[in-house]
Amino acid sequence: MRERLFKQIDNAPLVVFRIFFGFLLACETFGAILTGWVKNNFITPKFTFSFIGMDWLQPLPGYGMYFYFAVMGILGLMVMAGYKYRYSIALFTLLWSGVYFMQKTSYNNHYYLLVLVCLIMCFLPAHRYASIDAKQNPEIKTLSMPAWCSWVMIAQVTIVYFFATLAKFYPAWLDGTFTRNLLDSSVSIPWLHDIMTQKWFYLFIAYAGIAFDGLIVPLMLYKRTRTIAFIASIIFHIFNSITLQIGIFPFFALSFAVFFYPPDTIKRVFLKKKPAFLSEGTSYKGKKILLYFFVPYLIIQVLLPLRHYFIEGDVLWTEEGHRLSWRMMLRNRNGRTHFVVIDKQTKQELNYSLSENLTPKQRSAMNTRPDMIWQMAQRIKQDFAKQGKEVEVHANSTVGVNADPNKIFIDPNVDLAAVPWDYFAHCDWILLYDDNNIPIK
Template identity: 45%
Template sequence: MTTDSLTRQNAGLLDRMLFTQTDNSPLVLFRMVFGFLLFLEAAGAMALGWVERVLIAPDFTFNYIGFEWIRPLPGYGMYIWFSAMALCALGIMLGYRYRISAIGYFVLWTGVYLMQKSSYNNHYYLMVLLTGFMTLMPANRVYSLDAKRNPDMKSNTCPRWCHFIFIVQVAIVYFYAAVHKLYPDWLQAMPMEIWFTSKARLPTVGPIYAERWFHYFISYGGILFDASIVPLLLYRRTRVLGFCLSLFFHLFNSITFGIGIFPYMAIALNVFFFNPETIRRVFFKKKEPVSTHSVAIPNYKPVLVTFLALYFVLQIFLPIRHVLFPGSVHWTEEGHRLAWQMMLRTKYGVIHFKVNMPSNGKSEIIDPREYLTNKQARKLATHPDMVYQFVQHLKKVYREKGYEEIEIYALSKASLNGRPLQEFVDSEVDLAKIEWNTFGHSEWLKPLEE
C-alpha cells in the first residue's frame, strides 16, 4: 500500500500530519464503544417502537427531496432492515468482518436517514458521517475477531489521519453549535425558558428549572462550553478538565432531554484528543507500545488528500448556507438541516389545506391528520419542504379521484420561541402550481413578524 517510508525529519508538514504511524489505541477503543452504541440505536429503535411509529405505521413518509425512490419496506421489512443493522453494529464492535459490517451499517443507516425526515435529529446526521468514516478505517487490526482469524493483519499503528479527521469533524460541530447560538432569541434565553418551565413540576430540580437566572445560565453556559471544549481538549494541561466538562455536559443533556445515544457518542469521541499512549496504558495494558513513528506515504495519498479537502470544505459551507436565504433560518428552515443548529429554537404550528376543484366548483378543507401521524402533522405545519411534498401527495390523491386540475391553498399559523401565532404560508398562493427550488427561497412563505 505504501510507496515511500520517511523519517519525521525528512517528511513535509502535510505528510507528518496525515501519515505518521501512531498508536491505534484510540481508534480501536472508539470502534468498540461506537459499535456498541450503534447496536443500542438499532435494537432500541425496534424495542421502543421507533421503527413502528416512524417507518411502518405512516401511510406516507417524508423523504428527502430527490430521494423519493428510497421507501420503507412493506410488512415486517423494516424490522429485518434494523436487525441487519444490529448485526452490522456487533460486527463493528467485535471487529468481525469489519469492513463489510461498517459499510453495511453506513448504507443501511443512510437509507433510514433519507427515507424519513419527520424525525430529523442532528445526531442521526452525525451517525451518517461517522459510520462513513468508519468504512475507511483500519480499526480491526488489533483486539478484533478479524485479527484473531488472520494474525498477519495485526498492527499496533495506524496513519495519523485516522485520528485527525475525527478531531476536525468534532471541532466543526462544536464551533457551529457555538456560533449559531449567537442570535437574539438564544441570548435572551427564550428557548430555554420554554423548555425548562415545562419541567417546573419535577421533584427537587423543578423549582430551579423555573428560575429565570437558570435559563440564562444554561443558555450562556452552552455557548461557553461549545466554544471552549475543543481548545480545552487539544491543550494537554487542560485536557482532563475538558473531558470532565464534556462528561458533565453530555450526561446532563441525556438526563434532561433524553436525546438517545448522541451524548454518549460525543463522550466517546473524546478519545481522539488524548495521547494514544495514554489510551493504551489505561485500556489496553497488554498491547505493545509503539516505539517508532515513521511517516509512511501511501499510494492513495492524492485521492485521500483531495477527498478530505473537498469533504471539509463542504462541512464548513453547509452550516452557513442559510445566509444565502432571506429571513430567519429558524422560521423558514432554509439551511437549517445539516448545519448543527442543535436545539436552538422551539416552534409549533397548525395547518389545513383548502382544495378547490374548478371542474365542479366544489371546495374541501383537508386536515393533514387524515393522511399523516400526529408527529408528521406537527412537523408539516412548520417545514416548507414538507408542505410542498404534502401538496404533491394531495395532487396525486385528487388525480386518482379524477380531478386533473385543482387549486390548493394553505391555512396555517406558526409560532417561533413563544411568539404569538402568525401566518406561515401565504394563504393566497396556489400551492398546486409551485415548483420546488432546492437552492432558492420559497417566496410563498410569509416573513417572520417581530
C-alpha cells in the same frame, strides 16, 4: 504539517473508538425497536416524509422495518467486534443513510452525525487490531496508523461544535427564552422544575451551552486543560441525557475524547495487553484517501452550514438551510396548517382528511415545516389525481417561534401543488417574518 499528518502513531484511539462506536450503533438500532421508535415512525404511518427528491424512499411493507433495524443492530455488533469490518460498516452506512433520508418527522442532528461518522469509518483502518478480522488474517494486523486518522475525527467534531456555537448567538438564546421554554416543558419533577425555571438558572444554562460548545475542542486539545474539559464534558452530556432524553448522542459525543488523548494513554487505559508502538517516522500510505476524499469532504462540511446565509430570510423562521447545519436545540416551533383543496374544473372546495392520512406526530411536525407542507400538498394533488381530479392546494398556515405570537407562514394565495421546491434559494411562497399578513382570497 505534512510530517504531523503522516506520522505513524499507536492506533489504540481508533481501535477503541471502533469498539465504542459499534456498541452504540447496536444500542441505537435495537433500542429503536424496543422503544417503539420504529413502529411510530415507519410501521404506523401510511407514508413518510422523505427528503425532497427521495420520495421513492419509503419504509418496507408490513413489519419489514423491524427486520431492517435488526440487521443494522447485528451489523453494529460486527463493527464492534471487527468482523468483516469493511463490509459491515459499509452496509450499516448504507442502511442508516436510508433511515436518515427516509423520514423527517423525528429529525435529529445526531442521526446526521451518525451518517457522517459511519462514512468516515468506512475509510479508516479501524479493524487492524483487537478484531476478529486481525485474528483470522494476521497479515492485516498492525499497531499503528497515520496521525491524520485522528485529526479527521477531531476536524469533524470541531465543525460540529463551531457551528453549534455560532448558531446560539441570536436574541432568544442570549436572553434565555429558549432554554427557559425548554426546561419548562421537559422537566416534570416539581421541585426541580421550580429551580430550573428560575431566571438565574436558565440564563446559566444558556451561556454555559455557548461556553461549552465554543471552548470544549480547544480545551481538549491543550494538555493542561484536557482532563478538566473531559470531566466538564461528562457533566454536560449526562445532564443533557437526563433532562432531554436524546438517546445515544451524549455517549456518542463523549466517545470522541479518545482522539484527543495521547495514543499511549488510551492504550494503557483500554488495551493494556496491546504491545507498545515504538517506531518513529512517517508513512504516506493512504495519502490519496486523505487528499481526494477527506479534504473535499471536510470542505463540504464547512460550506453546508453556511448556505442559509445566502438564502433570503431568517433561517429560524423559514427553516431554509436549517438541516445539515448543526443548528441543534435552538428553537421551539408551534403552529397549525389547514389545506384548502379546490377542484380546478368545478371550482368547488374538496374535503381532504389529514387525520386519516397522517399520524399525530407527523401532523405536528408538518404543521410548521415548509418543506413538509409542500410535500403534503404534492401528495394531496397525487391522491386526487388517482380519482381523476385535477386540484389546486392552498395552505392556511400560521407559525410561532419560541412562544412568539403566530404569524401567517405560507402565502395562502399560492397553489402549492403547482410550485417547485428550491433547495438553493428562498421559496417566495414562504412569507418572511417581516412581511405583512396576506389576506386569504
